[in-house]
Amino acid sequence: MISPKYFICLLLTIFLFGIPGSEASSDSYQQIRADYQSLVKSSQQQRQRTNWEKIIKRLDRFARQNPNYAKSENIYFLKAKTWHGLAYASGATADARKARDAYLLVADRYPASSLADDSLFRSADLSEELLSDFPAAYDAYRRVVEDYPTGDMFNRAKKRLAGLPVPKDAYLISRVHGENSRIDQLRFWSGPDKTRVVLDLDNKVKYKANLLKGKNPRLYIDLWQAESGSSVSPTISVNDGLLRQIRTSRYDKERMRVVLDLFQLQDFKVFALDNPFRIVVDVIGKRLQMAKKSQPELRALPQQSDQSIAGILERHPSVNQAPLHVPQQQEDEGIKLIVVDAGHGGKDPGAVGPNRTREKDVTLKMAKYLAEQLRKELKCEVRLTRSDDRYLKLRDRTSYANKVDADLFISLHANANKNRKAYGLETYFLNLAKNNQAAEVAARENGTTLEEVSHLEAILFDLMANAKINESSRLATEVQQAMVKGLKPHYSDIKDLGVRQGPFHVLLGATMPSVLVETAFISNHREEKRLNSSTYQKRVASAIVRGVKNYAATLEQVAKR
Ligand SMILES: [Zn+2]
Incomplete structure (x- = not known):
């Protein structure tokens, strides 16, 4: 029960300060944009610095509270425009720099967006007009001309570029972030x-x-x-x-x-x-x-279909001829250290089920069970990329595995599909996507668009020089088979979706065999329920252990040959 005195206090608090967070959560992007538009129409309001800053703060808060907002580039573009407006109103160089950085952030983070070339052009314009930073202006105009030749900014950027001196340095750019x-x-x-x-x-x-x-x-x-x-x-x-x-x-x-x-x-x-x-x-x-x-050298890449890295290298003869240097290439001495990666975390919840189960929570629990069982069964060292609810960049997960010199990298996830009837288990390894569905899964797990996935594929070939494609594919096969075999006796409707390949950021850069396991569909009612149960989590973990054991056994056979 609540005492009357406390109750009055509470009422007063609400009266004076409002319900905590209520303003924030009811703020919509449309509302912020409307307020921005009325601000730029009123020359009187524009003179108040706080009016601009309020919009920026609201945009920041909106972005924080809606990490999965579909058109997030709009938020950042509007933020850049607000800094831009403030820079003109205040005439302060610091504000112009903020505006420029905000535009460059849009261009760097959303290269496939239709706002990217506009952002680059505006950043260049700011560099030229307000900052007299001609090398930076040159670089941004150049990016519009080179990267967006069919965009609506092309002609204007080309004209501006012609009017600027060519910078002496080979490549000069203004930095987006303050850190090194x-x-x-x-x-x-x-x-x-x-x-x-x-x-x-x-x-x-x-x-x-x-x-x-x-x-x-x-x-x-x-x-x-x-x-x-x-x-x-x-x-x-x-x-x-x-x-x-x-x-x-x-x-x-x-x-x-x-x-x-x-x-x-x-x-x-x-x-x-x-x-x-x-x-x-x-x-x-x-x-x-x-x-x-x-x-040590690797003269030939593994035989793959034409869609594979080897196929692409075939079409780049100069790259293909070059013997590739493979760091950390050494004799196989069995599996000593495994890195288990719980997908997503912190501000990134991953996929969310119809009953609000979050992928990041399920993957963390499963990762802990998996680590425990791997230690017990394989007598090897196991490390987790995260052991609590925290956000990690995708690339930091594999760089961690590289740093500790892991022998295997296993990333745990839960699948999702617009079609709630979709269900089943699948295991991925890093390669080019063979079909659209694989590309869609990659886009979702990467947190990017399909367009970006195809862009990623184009640059994959030189990143994958060190990827262990054959071993990863073998590991994926063993894990997938063991999961299906291990779960079928306990559950009806265990569907084997097989081993697939896709361009996953989280696997990119790993120098050891690595797989991504989609342990069930969180978007499916029945499987969401299973994902929530510790029995299912433990069973998935022990099935994966079985798969790793089988993989290790084939390794030994290879070594004996
Ligand atoms: Zn995921």
């Missing part, structure tokens, strides 16, 4: 007449290359506002007759320096590629004959 970019990986491979080095970064950077000629020529690349990831070793020896070694170190407070110590060289090329951002360095020249190759 991170070098996640350094890769290289040796072709007949060149050695290619790729710096994989988690974000764009400004960079500049320089050549020091002489007896011991060196090529160095300075990266501004960058840092080196923990998996990048300070010195990587190459010794392929062209390139001696790659050294990475901090040059000064601002810059990281990557030095390529060369045997000799005729020419070099440095360029950047987007999505994901990477800097490519080609060292061109005649190779010195080396006594012995010091690095």
Whole structure:
């Protein structure tokens, strides 16, 4: 019971402050946009800084409270426009920078959206008109011209571009985030007449290359506002007759320096590629004959159908010829460490069932059961990417597995479909999608659109150089078979949807065999109920353990041959 005194207090509180959160949850995007429109119409209201800031705050809150809002790019675009308006009203450089960053965020996060080229153009306009930052303006106009040749901003951007001086630096961009970019990986491979080095970064950077000629020529690349990831070793020896070694170190407070110590060289090329951002360095020249190759090589990729990575490489002969360097390639010594990944978490609930069951909660429970049983049955070490309800970026999940040098990576999920009748179990491994359904599942798990999935496929081929496609496909097969076999005796309607392949962000970049398991359909009433029961969770876990055991057994057979 509640005492009368307390009750009056409560009433007073509600009267004075409103029901906590009520304003926030009733705020709609349409309402915010309408208020923005009346603000830009009233020159009197525009003079008040707080009027602009209120709109920005409401948009931020709306974005936070509606993480699955279908047209989220509209929220961020409107936010950028609000900063833009404030920048004109205040004349403050800081506001103009905020506006520019907000536009670039839309362009970077939603490259397939029709707002992307508008955002780039507006960011360029701001750089030119309000910030006098001509290199940044040049870069953004260039992106409109190169990336959106059929967009409605093309002609205007081209005209503006012609009126700007070409920046001296090869590639200059304004940064979207305040924090440092991170070098996640350094890769290289040796072709007949060149050695290619790729710096994989988690974000764009400004960079500049320089050549020091002489007896011991060196090529160095300075990266501004960058840092080196923990998996990048300070010195990587190459010794392929062209390139001696790659050294990475901090040059000064601002810059990281990557030095390529060369045997000799005729020419070099440095360029950047987007999505994901990477800097490519080609060292061109005649190779010195080396006594012995010091690095393991993979000369041929696994045989796959034409849709596969191997098929794509076939169509890129220059890439195909190059022997690929495979980091961490070593003798199989069995399975010592497994990373289990509970899908989604924190602000990302994953799919939500008809009775509001959240994928992130189910996957966490299952992951814990799976870890426990794997430890017991396989006597190996198991680590979880998360052991509580927290948000993790997709790429951080595999980089964690790479960092701890895991032998297997298993990501747990629950499936969803608009058709509530859909049900069953399926297991995925990383490859190009073979059909539209697989692409749709990938789009949902990636949190992106179908368009972005096809864009992702186009750039997959160089990311997948290190993916263990054959092993992953074998692991997926064993896990899928074991799940069907293990669950059928206990439940009616266990449907085997089979092993599939798709371009999943969460599997991208993993250097060990890795699979994604869709343990049931959370969108189906019957299966949602099962997902909620700890009995089902434990049974799925022990079935997966069975599958991993079978996979390990085939590994041993391969090793004995
Ligand atoms: Zn999922």
